[in-house]
C-alpha cells in the first residue's frame with residue numbers, strides 16, 4: 107500500500123492492469139461444512155495471536171493515529187458522493203464522504219460525518235444546512251477516477267462537476283442534481299445535525315448529518331421487476347479502504363441465515 111513519501115507513479119506502474127472485464131463472482135464460503143459451535147474457520151490460528159490495547163487519548167498519541175486506525179480498520183466503507191446546491195441556486199457542489207452509512211429503512215435514513223464544525227463547514231455541509239437538501243450518489247467502478255477528482259479542495263462556489271466531467275441529471279424533490287453516471291442516487295432532506303468536540307482541545311472537530319431519503323433513482327438495468335433489489339453485478343460499488351485505497355466488490359460469498 108502506498109505511504110506518504112513513496113514514489114506513487116513508480117508503485118502504480120509496477121502493478122498489474124485493472125481487470126475491466128472482471129465480473130462479480132460468488133464462491134463457496136471458507137468452510138461450507140460449518141456447524142453450530144464450530145467457531146472460527148482457521149483451525150484455532152487466530153486464538154494464538156495477542157492484541158494491543160490502545161487508548162485513543164493515551165499520552166503522546168497524535169489524533170492522526172486515530173484517524174489512520176479508523177479509516178484503515180473500519181473497512182470497506184460506502185462512499186456518499188454528495189451533490190448540493192447553494193441557497194441562491196447559483197453554485198453547485200460535489201464531493202465524496204466515506205463517514206457515510208444507511209441506518210434505517212422506514213423512514214430511509216442516512217448518516218454522513220463531516221470533519222469540522224458548522225461554523226467552518228465544508229462546502230457540501232454549508233449548502234446542505236442552508237437548503238436542507240442533498241443527493242447521495244453511490245460510486246461505481248465506471249466513474250471512480252471522476253468521483254475521486256471531486257475531493258479537490260476547490261474554493262466555495264467553484265463546482266467540482268466540471269473538474270470531474272460527470273453529468274447532472276434533474277431530481278424530483280430536491281433542487282440539487284444527481285450524478286447521471288451513478289447506478290444509485292438518493293434524493294435527501296436534512297433531518298438534523300449534531301456537532302462533536304475533541305476530548306483534548308474542546309474544539310468542535312466533527313459534524314454529523316442525518317439525512318432522510320425521499321426518492322431513490324436506480325439505473326433501469328440494475329433494478330428488478332419489483333423495484334426492490336439492486337444488482338451487484340451492475341452496481342459494482344467502490345468502497346473506501348485505508349489511506350488513498352479504494353475497494354472493488356467483485357468477490358462474494360453467501361451464507362444462510364441461522365434459524366433457532
Ligand SMILES: Cc1cc2nc3c(=O)[nH]c(=O)nc-3n(C[C@H](O)[C@H](O)[C@H](O)COP(=O)(O)O)c2cc1C
Pocket residue numbers: 185199200201202203204205206219220221222228229230231254256257258259260346
Ligand atoms: C474517498 C473519500 C472519502 C472522504 N470522506 C470524507 C468524510 O467522510 N468526511 C469528510 O469531512 N471529508 C471526507 N473526504 C474529504 C472531502 O471529500 C474533501 O474535504 C472535499 O474537498 C470536501 O468538499 P466540499 O468542501 O466541496 O464539501 C473524503 C475524501 C475522499 C477522497
